[in-house]
Every structure is written in structure tokens, then in C-alpha cells.
Amino acid sequence: MITIEEAEKIILNESFDYGTEMVPLVKSLGRILAEDLFSDRDLPPFNRATVDGIAINIEAYHSGNRNFLIKGIQAAGDNPISVTDKNSCIEIMTGAAIHECFNTVIRYEDLSIENSCATINQGTFKPYQNIHLRGKDKLQGEILVEKNKVINPAIIGISASIGKTNLLVRKLPRVLVVSTGDELVRIDETPNPYQIRQSNGLTILATLQKYKIRAHKIHLKDDKKNIELTLKKSFEEYDVILLTGGVSMGKYDFIPDVLQKLKVKKMFHKVKQRPGKPFWFGKKAKNKFVFAFPGNPVSVFMCLHRYFVPWLRKSMGLKETKEYAILGNDFEFPIELQLFAQVELHMNEDGQTIASYHNTNGSGDFSHLAETNAFIELPANQNTFKKGEAFRIWRYN
Amino acid sequence: MITIEEAEKIILNESFDYGTEMVPLVKSLGRILAEDLFSDRDLPPFNRATVDGIAINIEAYHSGNRNFLIKGIQAAGDNPISVTDKNSCIEIMTGAAIHECFNTVIRYEDLSIENSCATINQGTFKPYQNIHLRGKDKLQGEILVEKNKVINPAIIGISASIGKTNLLVRKLPRVLVVSTGDELVRIDETPNPYQIRQSNGLTILATLQKYKIRAHKIHLKDDKKNIELTLKKSFEEYDVILLTGGVSMGKYDFIPDVLQKLKVKKMFHKVKQRPGKPFWFGKKAKNKFVFAFPGNPVSVFMCLHRYFVPWLRKSMGLKETKEYAILGNDFEFPIELQLFAQVELHMNEDGQTIASYHNTNGSGDFSHLAETNAFIELPANQNTFKKGEAFRIWRYN
Numbered sequence: 001m002i003t004i005e006e007a008e009k010i011i012l013n014e015s016f017d018y019g020t021e022m023v024p025l026v027k028s029l030g031r032i033l034a035e036d037l038f039s040d041r042d043l044p045p046f047n048r049a050t051v052d053g054i055a056i057n058i059e060a061y062h063s064g065n066r067n068f069l070i071k072g073i074q075a076a077g078d079n080p081i082s083v084t085d086k087n088s089c090i091e092i093m094t095g096a097a098i099h100e101c102f103n104t105v106i107r108y109e110d111l112s113i114e115n116s117c118a119t120i121n122q123g124t125f126k127p128y129q130n131i132h133l134r135g136k137d138k139l140q141g142e143i144l145v146e147k148n149k150v151i152n153p154a155i156i157g158i159s160a161s162i163g164k165t166n167l168l169v170r171k172l173p174r175v176l177v178v179s180t181g182d183e184l185v186r187i188d189e190t191p192n193p194y195q196i197r198q199s200n201g202l203t204i205l206a207t208l209q210k211y212k213i214r215a216h217k218i219h220l221k222d223d224k225k226n227i228e229l230t231l232k233k234s235f236e237e238y239d240v241i242l243l244t245g246g247v248s249m250g251k252y253d254f255i256p257d258v259l260q261k262l263k264v265k266k267m268f269h270k271v272k273q274r275p276g277k278p279f280w281f282g283k284k285a286k287n288k289f290v291f292a293f294p295g296n297p298v299s300v301f302m303c304l305h306r307y308f309v310p311w312l313r314k315s316m317g318l319k320e321t322k323e324y325a326i327l328g329n330d331f332e333f334p335i336e337l338q339l340f341a342q343v344e345l346h347m348n349e350d351g352q353t354i355a356s357y358h359n360t361n362g363s364g365d366f367s368h369l370a371e372t373n374a375f376i377e378l379p380a381n382q383n384t385f386k387k388g389e390a391f392r393i394w395r396y397n
Numbered sequence: 398m399i400t401i402e403e404a405e406k407i408i409l410n411e412s413f414d415y416g417t418e419m420v421p422l423v424k425s426l427g428r429i430l431a432e433d434l435f436s437d438r439d440l441p442p443f444n445r446a447t448v449d450g451i452a453i454n455i456e457a458y459h460s461g462n463r464n465f466l467i468k469g470i471q472a473a474g475d476n477p478i479s480v481t482d483k484n485s486c487i488e489i490m491t492g493a494a495i496h497e498c499f500n501t502v503i504r505y506e507d508l509s510i511e512n513s514c515a516t517i518n519q520g521t522f523k524p525y526q527n528i529h530l531r532g533k534d535k536l537q538g539e540i541l542v543e544k545n546k547v548i549n550p551a552i553i554g555i556s557a558s559i560g561k562t563n564l565l566v567r568k569l570p571r572v573l574v575v576s577t578g579d580e581l582v583r584i585d586e587t588p589n590p591y592q593i594r595q596s597n598g599l600t601i602l603a604t605l606q607k608y609k610i611r612a613h614k615i616h617l618k619d620d621k622k623n624i625e626l627t628l629k630k631s632f633e634e635y636d637v638i639l640l641t642g643g644v645s646m647g648k649y650d651f652i653p654d655v656l657q658k659l660k661v662k663k664m665f666h667k668v669k670q671r672p673g674k675p676f677w678f679g680k681k682a683k684n685k686f687v688f689a690f691p692g693n694p695v696s697v698f699m700c701l702h703r704y705f706v707p708w709l710r711k712s713m714g715l716k717e718t719k720e721y722a723i724l725g726n727d728f729e730f731p732i733e734l735q736l737f738a739q740v741e742l743h744m745n746e747d748g749q750t751i752a753s754y755h756n757t758n759g760s761g762d763f764s765h766l767a768e769t770n771a772f773i774e775l776p777a778n779q780n781t782f783k784k785g786e787a788f789r790i791w792r793y794n
Contacts, residue, residue, distance in 0.1 A: 025584070029603045043764055046591060052647035075619070075649050077580025077592050093647040095580055095692065097591040108646045137762040145767040152794040153607070154766035157600030157694055160584045161593065161763070183474025183492055187422070187557045194443060194494040195474050196558065203554030206426045210550070222472070249505045250449035250490040252472050295492065297554055324748040350787050351721040353748040365534040366558070367440055369551035370542040390747050397549040 004306070004338050004377070007271045007281070011307050014267070015314035016287050018171040018239065025159050028151045030212045031169040032316040037145040037155075040162045042135035046080075046097035051130045053092065054111060054118045055102035058127045060086040061120065070116045089118055098131060105130035148317040170316045173239035173287075175215035177204045178231070180245040180255070181295055182222045199366075200244040200293075200300045207304055207396075211312060215242075222252040232262055235284055242308065245295030248278040255292050256280055264290050272380060274337040275299040279307070297366040302340045302375055305394045325355035325376060326390045334383050340375040342368050343393070355393060357385075373397045401703070401735050401774070404668045404678070408704050411664070412711035413684050415568040415636065422556050425548045427609045428566040429713040434542040434552075437559045439532035443477075443494035448527045450489065451508065451515045452499035455524045457483040458517065467513045486515055495528060502527035545714040567713045570636035570684075572612035574601045575628070577642040577652070578692055579619045596763075597641040597690075597697045604701055604793075608709060612639075619649040629659055632681055639705065642692030645675040652689050653677055661687050669777060671734040672696040676704070694763040699737045699772055702791045722752035722773060722790045724782055731780050737772040739765050740790070752790060754782075770794045 002010075020034040049055065056068055068089035072081045076095030083090065083101060092098065092105060104127055111118045138144060144158050151167065159167060184198045185191045201217040208215045216238075220227050227246075234241055246255035247269070256269060264282040271279050276299040280292035289311075293303045310320070325345060333339050343355035355376050360368045374393040378385060399407075417431040446452065453465055465486035469478045473492030480487065480498060489495065489502060501524055508517045535541060541555050548564065556564060581595045582588045598614040605612045613635075617624050624643075631638055643652035644666070653666060661679040668676050673696040677689035686708075690700045707717070722742060730736050740752035752773050757765045771790040775782060 026599065026602075029606055039764070043762075045588075045593070052645055052650070073648055075579055075647075077578070079591060091648065093649060094645055095578070095593075137764045144764050149767065150794070152767075153600045153603035154698065154763070154793060156603045157596040157698070157763060158767055160596035160599045161694070163584050163587070163594055165585050181474070181492070182472055187560050188562050190560070191442075194476060196442070196492075197560055199554040199557035202423065202557045203550045205423075206550035206553045209426055248449055248491055250472075251470055251488065252490060253449070297558070301551065301554070321743075322746075323744050324746050326748045346718075347720050347750070349719075349721050351723045351750040351752075351790075353744070353750070355748075365440075366551070366554060367436070367534045367541050370546065370549075370555055393748075396551060397547070 001270045001272050002268050003272050007268055010267050011281060011311050012314050014283060014289060015311055018173050020168050021171050022166045023169050025156060025165055025167055028167045028169060029156060031151050032318060033145065033147050033149050033151050033155065033167060034170050035168040036143050036147050037159060037162060039138045039140055039142050039144050041140045043137040044132050044134060047134050048132040049092045049094055049096045049098055049105050049130065050132050051105055051107045052094050053105050053107040054089040055092040055098050055105050056089045057086045057102055058104040058125065061125060066120050068118045070118055103127050172213050175208060175213050175240045175242060176234050176238040177201050177215050177217040177242045179219045180222060184219065200297055203301060204242055204304060224254040224258060227254055228258045228261060231258060235288055239287055241290045243290065243292040244300050247280045247292045247294055259290060272337055274339050276303045279303050301369065301396065305396050323393050324390050325353040325393045327385055327387050328354040328356040330385065330387050331357050332384050333378065336380050338380045339378040341378060342372040343374050343376045344371060345373045398667045398669050399665050400669050404665055407664050408678060408708050409711050411680060411686060412708055415570050417565050418568050419563045420566050422553060422562055422564055425564045425566060426553060428548050429715060430542065430544050430546050430548050430552065430564060431567050432565040433540050433544050434556060434559060436535045436537055436539050436541050438537045440534040441529050441531055444531050445529040446489045446491055446493045446495055446502045446527060447529050448502060448504045449491050450502050450504040451486040452489040452495050452502050453486045454483045454499055455501040455522065458522060463517045465515045467515055500524050569610050572605060572610050572637045572639060573631050573635040574598050574612050574614040574639045576616045577619060581616065597694055600698060601639055601701060621651040621655060624651055625655045625658060628655060632685055636684055638687045640687065640689040641697050644677045644689045644691055656687060669734055671736050673700045676700050698766065698793065702793050720790050721787050722750040723787045724784050725751040725753040727782065727784050728754050729781050730775065733777050735777045736775040738775060739769040740771055740773045741768060742770045
């Protein structure tokens with residue numbers, strides 16, 4: 001049996017670049033940007049008024065003039081108005097382009113206007129005050145957004161400002177989610193006393209939805225021949241197959257056998273971890289992968305966040321980001337397996353994330369997943385865990 | 398001018414419950430759960446095998462028997478098989494319901510099977526080993542998920558397991574986003590040297606999309622009559638109007654006037670903050686609100702996250718959660734306004750969130766929003782900020 005670190009290394013080593021595609025800007029939220037975005041002109045593109053007031057030449061003010069004749073009003077978007085006389089001014093609105101004959105903007109709050117004449121109040125005024133100078137933020141051709149980032153609302157705004165109606169993004173793998181197990185009934189059916197409803201498929205679909213993957217989902221009975229035929233066909237249409245159930249030691253755990261028959265190369269089977277020990281991972285081709293999770297809902301959830309999501313992020317070109325939390329309470333776990341414990345996170349006023357451990361009766365109990373936010377990853381060689389110790393966390397909400 | 402705290406208090410005081418609606422489970426991700434979810438039966442619903450192996454009565458083992466005749470094989474979902482002889486067993490699969498004549502499951506790893514007889518290896522075996530007892534996690538009728546939570550993949554899985562094909566969720570307000578300004582052109586147009594492209598509307602739509610609000614968006618020229626007519630009509634169809642631009646001191650800043658004419662009650666205008674000082678907030682009726690942001694993209698973004706999102710969360714019944722970070726570098730801000738500085742967050746191995754300050758040339762520069770993740774809220778009465786000091790943060794990615 002391999003360790004979590006070994007399993008992680010094998011999986012991340014198999015990350016795959018599925019290429020790129022163009023999508024409309026309005027549909028790009030949450031996708032991964034695959035092109036650098038450049039400024040199409042200087043930012044700001046002109047000397048821009050940052051307040052409403054009057055534009056003057058500060059030299060006249062420094063020469064002692066306090067009264068400026070108003071020669072016009074310039075709104076944002078208008079062609080810049082100029083004056084020839086240093087003792088004249090124009091009224092100018094926030095966002096308007098300032099003509100080069102002016103070098104200072106005085107706010108309405110700092111002046112009074114009567115009979116088309118603006119009188120500047122007592123105060124200290126400096127050249128270029130209230131002017132956002134052309135190119136101060138970025139020059140034309142400078143990079144605004146680097147590729148390999150999740151497209152968020154800020155990036156959408158920046159893209160709009162430079163006229164990108166479409167964005168080049170990473171293509172997502174086509175994913176099929178397959179649950180197996182004769183004991184599972186549909187959610188709209190009433191299970192007999194020994195059956196349970198299918199939930200893993202929907203949990204996985206919802207998690208993938210957060211990463212903008214619209215996966216398909218099917219359920220298969222424990223019928224070896226049918227599983228084989230269905231998976232065989234699925235490899236033609238999908239890049240990644242996420243299986244749940246059928247990977248343990250049971251008589252009807254056909255998955256490892258079937259995958260071997262289908263020439264899916266086993267990269268590993270079983271990891272020293274709780275939950276999720278029987279996890280199986282393999283590849284069919286350089287771009288075709290199978291993540292076969294155990295059927296237990298908490299195992300599925302953990303393996304999905306600990307293995308599939310990091311694989312997806314790396315395949316999409318995203319940097320690895322590690323998160324940690326300190327334990328909010330003491331507890332014990334007397335078994336030599338790496339434990340993924342369900343914790344509830346909160347942040348203290350020093351910006352530190354605290355993880356409160358919820359005792360969850362082992363891997364079967366998914367009823368606590370709604371009260372908790374993350375798995376905390378606790379090492380196998382440690383049995384007693386103390387308040388204040390820091391460990392890595394994997395958020396799931 | 399009021400402070401941020403005063404503005405926040407006024408806005409949160411106006412949170413409004415827009416009621417509830419049923420949505421299909423598969424469309425509920427990210428919505429706010431408006432009903433408690435209860436267990437429809439004990440969890441687990443039966444004594445459940447947690448491993449693959451044989452089910453025995455431990456008394457026979459304690460009496461010295463090591464060889465158990467296999468009387469059948471029971472898969473998950475099957476009716477429980479019983480035996481009459483204590484020295485008999487059945488093979489049982491993970492997830493299967495264990496008949497009450499058995500009280501222990503021995504893993505395949507701990508036995509050998511030959512000629513329909515299972516021989517148990519050396520080891521220590523206890524009653525109820527490898528059995529997840531009926532009702533251990535939750536009893537029928539116990540609460541599984543409390544309402545007023547964001548529906549995440551775990552809640553979707555739990556809902557599926559109890560047969561909820563639909564969920565009661567909070568209704569979202571109907572939101573209209575209105576940008577104003579003659580200097581703004583569409584993103585597929587080429588601006589003249591003094592114009593810029595519309596970006597605020599799309600940034601707002603994308604932010605709302607994260608909260609599952611599908612808002613509509615329009616752009617209006619600085620035409621007072623047309624703004625008045627359009628807004629008047631909009632109050633019939635929408636609960637919340639988010640405006641950008643036209644709220645400052647300029648000649649064409651018609652918004653406060655128009656809103657007054659439309660009998661929208663001004664709750665405040667202007668907040669002691671940078672960016673976003675000219676922010677205007679008002680109400681038309683107990684369920685109709687106007688958030689009128691300044692036109693500057695960073696101001697819009699800040700006001701949206703600092704005021705609208707908390708209002709929305711409170712209106713949806715969500716608890717307030719505060720986040721903090723410590724500064725990663727020293728810097729100065731010599732103006733007596735509360736500053737929302739753009740920072741890049743990362744987490745250290747002690748689970749502490751560190752905020753690196755990016756110098757962003759004042760409010761106009763939205764080009765840094767893609768490199769940063771949050772605003773850090775710095776008090777007005779402090780000008781020098783030191784590495785290691787903790788302040789509240791507002792994430793935007």
C-alpha cells in the first residue's frame with residue numbers, strides 16, 4: 001500500500017493539457033485564462049480628471065490669481081477644451097480628458113462660482129493635483145492579466161475595458177461519473193430496508209460544477225459484462241471516468257478486473273489513508289484517466305478533493321496553493337493510517353484559521369459534512385493531536 | 398459625511414426577506430437552503446458491514462472455534478441472510494445489512510477460505526468489529542442540515558440520500574444593473590481617444606453570478622429625462638437597482654436628483670472612505686433598494702463587496718462571517734479616510750493569512766485587481782501601517 005504523498009505524486013505526474021478554446025467573455029467566469037491580456041492603450045488613456053471642478057494652469061494660481069473665467073464645460077467623453085489665456089479655466093467632470101494647457105484640477109468643494117467666474121478658496125494646491133496622468137497605471141502593450149488564472153469578476157471587468165468580447169481559456173476534460181452498486185436506488189425511489197439512495201453521483205457533479213465541468217452521470221448495476229461494455233464505449237467519448245464503488249475486496253467488486261481487461265494501466269490500488277483506502281487510479285492513454293473511488297460517500301468526497309481536484313488544477317495550468325489551519329481542540333486517533341478528519345473552520349481576529357474537529361464515527365458518516373468545511377490531513381505516525389498544532393487542510397465548501 | 402460603520406449599519410438594517418421557492422435539487426448549488434433537512438430513517442438504516450469478509454457470531458469464536466462453514470454470500474442491498482448454527486457464517490460485502498444472528502465481521506484479509514470453510518487467522522476480534530451500527534450516526538427524524546446555509550456539494554449529497562428531489566431555497570431579489578455615462582462605449586466598439594469601454598456592468602453581473610443572481614444590465618446616457626423614465630419603469634420589475642456613475646458633484650451627475658424625484662428615500666450620500674466616497678444608498682419601499690455607486694471601477698468593486706454583498710447575505714438569512722489578515726509589509730497612507738487597499742493574500746504554514754499591499758495609484762487603477770484577491774480595510778485615524786498588524790479583509794476572488 002502506498003502513502004498519500006506517493007499517490008499524489010503519481011497523480012500529479014499525470015496532469016494533462018487538454019488544449020484551449022475561445023469562449024464569450026460573458027460565459028468565462030470560473031474558467032482558466034489561457035492568454036495574457038495586454039493593455040490596448042495607456043491606462044489611463046489620457047490625463048484624466050479624478051474629481052468634478054475646474055481645470056486651470058497652476059502657474060496662474062502661483063502668480064497670485066484666484067479668479068478664473070469659465071470658458072466652457074467639459075463632460076467625460078468630450079473632446080478636450082483648451083483656453084489661450086492662463087487666467088481662464090473650464091469646468092471639468094470626473095473622467096474627462098484634460099487638455100495639455102491645464103495641469104491642475106480644483107474640486108468644486110474648494111471654490112465658489114458666480115457670474116461665470118470661479119474663485120478658489122484658501123488651500124494648498126499642487127501641480128497635477130486631481131489628475132490621473134496618462135499611462136500612470138499601465139502603458140500600452142503592458143500586461144494586465146497573466147494567463148493561468150481563474151477568471152474572476154475583476155478579470156471580466158479588465159477584459160471588457162480592453163474590448164475582449166471573447167477569451168481564450170483552457171479546455172476542460174470531458175468527464176463521466178459512474179456509480180456502481182446493486183444496493184443503490186434512484187433518489188425518487190423508496191429504498192427497501194436494505195437499500196440506500198444514490199448520492200455520490202450528484203455530489204461529484206456539484207463539485208465539478210464549481211470548476212465549470214459539466215459532467216455526465218450514469219449508474220450501473222454490479223454486472224461485470226455490462227460494466228465492461230459501458231466503460232469500453234465511454235473511453236471513446238470521455239477523457240476522465242470517475243467511478244464510485246466496486247474497488248474493494250468484495251465478491252462483486254469487479255472494477256479493478258474490468259479495468260485491467262480494458263487495458264487501463266493500474267498506477268496504484270489502495271492508499272494508506274482513512275477514509276478512502278481502496279482508491280484505484282489508472283490511465284488508458286496519455287489523456288485518458290480513471291479515478292475509481294470507494295463507494296462510501298465520505299471516501300468519495302475526500303478522494304475527489306485530495307486527488308482529482310489537484311490533478312484538474314494542475315492540468316488547467318493553475319499553481320498549487322496550500323492551505324493550513326491550527327487545531328482548535330485536542331483529540332486522539334489510534335490507527336496507523338493518515339487521517340482526513342472533518343473540521344469546521346473559522347478565522348480569528350489575527351487572521352489565523354482554526355479547525356474544530358468533529359468526531360464523525362469513522363468513514364461512513366456523511367451526515368457531518370454539512371456542519372464542517374474541510375478535511376484536515378493528519379499524519380499516520382502521530383496518534384495524539386493537540387490544540388494549536390498546524391496541519392494542511394482541504395476545503396470543501 | 399458618515400463613516401463606513403454607519404453606512405454598514407444603515408444598509409444591514411434594511412435587509413429584507415424575499416421569501417422562498419422550491420428548486421430542483423440539481424439546480425440548487427449555491428442557493429440558500431430555507432428548510433431544515435431531517436433523516437428519513439436511522440443512519441445507517443441497518444447494521445452495516447464496513448468491510449468485505451464473513452459475518453459470524455463472536456461467541457463461537459470466543460468458545461474457541463476458528464473454522465466457520467460458509468452458508469451463503471450476501472451482497473449489499475440483499476435481504477439479510479441468517480444461519481441457525483453458531484459455527485456457520487456467511488460471506489458479506491461492504492454495505493450489506495447484517496442479520497441479527499451475527500455480531501461481528503471478519504475481513505477477508507484476516508481469514509483463508511477453502512472448500513466453503515473460512516478459517517480465521519491469528520488476531521484480536523471484538524464484538525461489533527467492522528459493523529456500523531444502525532442509528533449510530535443519526536436517528537430517524539434527527540436534523541441533518543440546518544437551514545440558512547449555502548447549498549454545497551455535501552448538502553446536495555445528503556439531500557439525495559434522503560430522497561429530496563427538490564429543495565426549498567430563499568428567493569433571490571430581482572436585480573437591475575444600470576451603468577450611466579456619455580463617455581462609455583460598448584465593449585465591441587472602438588473608443589475615441591476620450592472615451593472608455595463599459596466594464597462595470599459586466600463586473601457586477603459576474604459578481605452576482607457567484608451568488609446565483611441572474612441580473613439584467615442596461616446602459617444609459619447622461620440624459621436626465623431618460624434616466625428618470627427608465628428607472629421609474631424598472632422599479633416595477635426589480636427589487637434592487639445597482640447604479641454606477643452619476644452620483645458625484647458633476648454637472649451631469651443626475652442620479653441623486655432623479656432618485657429624489659422618483660421618491661426613493663435617500664438613506665445616505667457619501668461615505669468617509671477611499672475609494673467610493675460618493676456612494677449613495679436609498680429605499681423606495683420596504684423591499685425596493687437603490688445602491689448608487691460612483692463610476693470608477695475600483696469604487697464599484699469595493700462598494701459591491703463591502704455593502705451590497707453583506708446586505709444580500711443578511712437578506713438571505715446567512716450569518717455574518719468576518720475575515721482578517723495580517724499585513725505582510727509596511728506602508729503609509731496619509732489621508733484621513735478609511736482606506737480599502739488592494740492586497741494579495743497567501744496563507745503561511747501556521748494557517749495565518751498574510752496580506753501583501755499593492756500600491757495602486759489611488760482609486761482609478763483597476764489594473765491591479767487581477768493580481769490581488771481582497772481589500773483590506775484600514776482605519777482613518779491611522780496613517781502608518783506596520784507588517785504584522787491585523788485588519789479586516791473583503792475577498793473578491
